[in-house]
Amino acid sequence: MKFDNILAEIGGVGKFQMKLILIQVLSRITLPCHFLLNNFMAGVPSHHCNISTLDNLSIFSNLTLEQKLAIAIPTELDGSPSSCLMFSEPQHLHLLNSSEKPSIVQCQNGWVYDHQDFKSTLATEWDLVCSRKGMNKATATIFFIGVMLGAPLFGYLSDRFGRRRMLLVSYLTTMTFAVLSALSMSYAMFGVMRFFTGMSISGISIISIVLNFEWLGVEQRTLFGILFSLDWTLGNCILVGIAYMVNEWRLLILAVTSPLILSLVAWRWLPESGRWLVANGKVKDAHYYINQCAEMNNRRMCMDSITTVTLLESLDNDTNDKKYTFIDLFKTKNIRKIAICSGIVWFGVAFTYYGISLNISGFGLNLYLTQFIFASTELPMKFGLYISLKKIGRKIVQAGTLLLTGLFLFINMFVPKERWIIRTIFGVLGKGVSEASFTVIFFYTIELYPTVIRLVRKKLSQLFLALHYMKRLFFVSRQNGVGYTSFVARLAVSISPLIMLLEDMLPLLPAMTYCGMAVVSGLVALLLPETRNTKMPDFIDDLDKPREKLTPSNVN
Helix, strand or coil: CCHHHHHHHHCCCCHHHHHHHHHHHHHHCHHHHHHCCHHHHCCCCCEEECCHHHHHCHHHCCCCHHHHHHHHCCECCCCCECCCEEECCCCCHHHHCCCCCCCEEECCCCEEECCCCCCECHHHHHCCCHHHHHHHHHHHHHHHHHHHHHHHHHHHHHHHHCHHHHHHHHHHHHHHHHHHHHCCCCHHHHHHHHHHHHHHHHHHHHHHHHHHHHHCCCECHHHHHHHHHHHHHHHHHHHHHHHHHCCEHHHHHHHHHCHHHHHHHHHHHCCCCHHHHHHCCCHHHHHHHHHHHHHHCCCHHHHHHCCHHHHHHHCCCCCCCCCCCCCHHHHCHHHHHHHHHHHHHHHHHHHHHHHHHCCHHHHCCCHHHHHHHHHHCHHHHHHHHHHHHHHCCHHHHHHHHHHHHHHHHHHHCCCCCCCHHHHHHHHHHHHHHHHHHHHHHHHHHHHHCCCECCCCEECCCHHHHHHCCEECCCCCEHHHHHHHHHHHHHHHHHHHHHHHHHHHCCCCHHHHHHHHHHHHHHHHHCCCCCCCCECCCCEHHHHHCCCCECCCCCEC
């Protein structure tokens, strides 16, 4: 009897699984808050060069602010004052009408910011505008580099020490570094603290979803996968509300991190992964949680046939003594194909999603309103996604959502900026299908990778044969597969914010880049195997066999 069959007996979907998911909502709503925090924390308000020196000259003392701006700062094509340039000397009206071209220089005395939308941001704190605007964009890159490096780290550690324990570590370290980043006294200190915040929060991102799926049975897997993704939508909406009420960047960081306090309290009721416990020979602990699951799901009678020996046998079937290393993730034909293709798809999904999400100021609407519209469209999109996954399958939906993302981005490239309504409509559609592609790829990846790739068994003496085998496992697993793809995704996210700097070379170049990546990754997704209505593989050898189809009528 395999572990999936055991879950089917005790209730692979029930109160136990709902409790597991609801506990982790508290921590997972902080993910979009931190991942999209740069839209508000690093917001750039309207600004112009500081011309307060004019106040010291009596000749200009009676002029209004508009008049002072007219004689001190050149205008843009739309008639607004330049954000980064000023006249080297105040230009009197008759000088402006002369044939001599006024001398223009960069801002000499800093900037004056419009604080209507933001009381303070990173840009206003350290003047990260004009020639230093790349440093403002880099704050998102620094954070996501931390997430990128934290993904394989927590993937390994959660395989070594368990999902539950490492989630606690992730909670504590995320809170610590988030608080320190809010207390930063310099840009350099902020960058370092933000890097470690990203590294820490990646543990919540990858461990929680794997823990949930390892307790889910094959039935209703799609439904619960969609429901589990709604915490991102919820967190996205919460971010808009918090950012609107807290427009000071230091307090904003603390506010979006505060749900982790509740997560620490709720952690005590979080179960360990039954699959991980069995794979590591901790059958007594596994039996305890499986018994707990059966009781909550009203399947207590099934426990008569589920013993510690049964649990050992659940992962002993179809195994061999061949030793694998991490290199085997790319050595064998099938796992190599999955690893390469899923990596490309993850790169494209993350690259385009964050390219849209971190550039919400380009649609002509209020920043908060745009973010709210983006967040509110995710809910109906995910209900439609559930129906599509149930009827069509993972592969076609994954490819289709990416290709549609590319199509909407392509159309928006040719819509003039003054047509902000049309731009917003296609932007929302692109964001919606991009979010759908992100939702699919998470649990699609979990279904693609096996639980255990490397298994080393050590048989003890006949005296301990009653205990079957004492297993010591060193393996590359489903958690590492998610860690690897998450690493690739965060690499894409780290690059994505910097792509917007290419608009200084060619205004359409960023949109062309995002569009092209969406199309390429969508085509590559067609090379992945279909996993709908199939059992999750336990071992690498299972990938060399046809995927076992499921026949129950309630399977999705």
